[in-house]
Amino acid sequence: xxxxxxxxxxxxxxxxxxxxxxxxxxxxxxxxxxxxxxxxxxxxxxxxxxxxxxxxxxxxxxxxxxxxxxxxxxxxxxxxxxxxxxxxxxxxxxxxxxxxxxxxxxxxxxxxxxxxxxxxxxxxxxxxxxxxxxxxxxxxxxxxxxxxxxxxxxxxxxxxxxxxxxxxxxxxxxxxxxxxxxxxxxxxxxxxxxxxxxxxxxxxxxxxxxxxxxxxxxxxxxxxxxxxxxxxxxxxxxxxxxxxxxxxxxxxxxxxxxxxxxxxxxxxxxxxxxxxxxx
Amino acid sequence: xxxxxxxxxxxxxxxxxxxxxxxxxxxxxxxxxxxxxxxxxxxxxxxxxxxxxxxxxxxxxxxxxxxxxxxxxxxxxxxxxxxxxxxxxxxxxxxx
Numbered sequence: 001x002x003x004x005x006x007x008x009x010x011x012x013x014x015x016x017x018x019x020x021x022x023x024x025x026x027x028x029x030x031x032x033x034x035x036x037x038x039x040x041x042x043x044x045x046x047x048x049x050x051x052x053x054x055x056x057x058x059x060x061x062x063x064x065x066x067x068x069x070x071x072x073x074x075x076x077x078x079x080x081x082x083x084x085x086x087x088x089x090x091x092x093x094x095x096x097x098x099x100x101x102x103x104x105x106x107x108x109x110x111x112x113x114x115x116x117x118x119x120x121x122x123x124x125x126x127x128x129x130x131x132x133x134x135x136x137x138x139x140x141x142x143x144x145x146x147x148x149x150x151x152x153x154x155x156x157x158x159x160x161x162x163x164x165x166x167x168x169x170x171x172x173x174x175x176x177x178x179x180x181x182x183x184x185x186x187x188x189x190x191x192x193x194x195x196x197x198x199x200x201x202x203x204x205x206x207x208x209x210x211x212x213x214x215x216x217x218x219x220x221x222x223x224x225x226x227x228x229x230x231x232x233x234x235x236x237x238x239x240x241x242x243x244x245x246x247x248x249x250x251x252x253x254x255x256x257x258x259x260x261x262x263x264x265x266x267x268x269x270x271x272x273x274x275x276x277x278x279x
Numbered sequence: 280x281x282x283x284x285x286x287x288x289x290x291x292x293x294x295x296x297x298x299x300x301x302x303x304x305x306x307x308x309x310x311x312x313x314x315x316x317x318x319x320x321x322x323x324x325x326x327x328x329x330x331x332x333x334x335x336x337x338x339x340x341x342x343x344x345x346x347x348x349x350x351x352x353x354x355x356x357x358x359x360x361x362x363x364x365x366x367x368x369x370x371x372x373x374x375x
Contacts, residue, residue, distance in 0.1 A: 068353075
């Protein structure tokens with residue numbers, strides 16, 4: 001049975017690749033999107049055939065989530081598309097974070113190897129950053145905070161949070177304590193806010209493309225936690241293609257990716273004023 | 280260890296495929312492509328489903344977290360694919 005499930009994941013991965021390829025050109029874009037959706041359907045059905053699942057929770061979650069998703073997709077205004085994508089992306093990251101936490105509670109300590117703990121912390125960490133980063137991006141595009149916001153000592157704070165994440169992840173891998181995992185999540189959530197807060201509203205589409213890539217990487221990390229090929233392949237596909245897409249989008253806007261990401265952090269006030277979209 | 284190496288191999292190769300699959304994309308398709316690949320990142324639903332295991336009070340926390348993860352991933356998937364489709368159809372209408 002497991003072999004059949006893995007085979008289905010391979011089919012899904014092929015459909016995702018064809019779907020992404022199709023989305024890249026105007027003639028095949030609609031078909032490409034459908035191809036991706038079929039791939040997702042196959043992956044979900046295959047997973048549902050695994051042994052020992054609690055279908056009550058799963059079906060309830062699918063109905064609720066599917067309903068909310070469909071409602072949002074139908075009612076959103078066309079002009080609000082980028083923030084909608086940002087919001088959805090944040091949910092994807094949040095899901096990876098929750099999966100990491102859930103897996104920690106059900107995996108016996110004897111099976112928590114160092115490699116497993118590394119994958120788990122990566123999944124929780126990237127998932128958290130994606131979740132809050134996407135929420136900030138959404139809020140900015142909604143106009144709640146469209147300017148590049150700068151906190152006092154922002155760079156210092158970023159570095160401190162970044163170091164905090166690394167130290168906490170290291171300690172967690174070493175000791176395997178649940179409390180350290182929770183602390184790691186809290187710090188990573190704050191880091192996600194801070195990373196996006198300093199970036200101007202005009203650069204948000206690029207940021208969302210990048211966060212999209214993060215949510216793919218979070219899914220790939222979850223794949224290492226579960227040793228699940230379907231997650232690893234699809235997650236890394238999205239992770240890699242998302243980075244390329246953000247580069248392409250930067251080029252189209254005549255900006256460099258570095259300038260977008262660190263624009264709010266590394267550039268002086270005078271330079272900031274000359275960057276389009278930040279004033 | 281063997282399984283880990285195998286998984287790493289798959290990961291690295293898939294990264295290369297993801298890197299190569301996106302080539303010249305016209306600017307009008309940037310947002311739909313982003314939104315479509317965003318829907319694919321909802322694949323984490325596989326992990327969410329696999330958290331909902333066991334029966335009764337056994338591992339209830341994992342089940343609740345798994346349920347919430349299924350909800351979030353499902354919003355991402357259904358919302359993502361539907362919104363991409365809507366966007367693409369709008370482009371088509373403009374052309375006609």
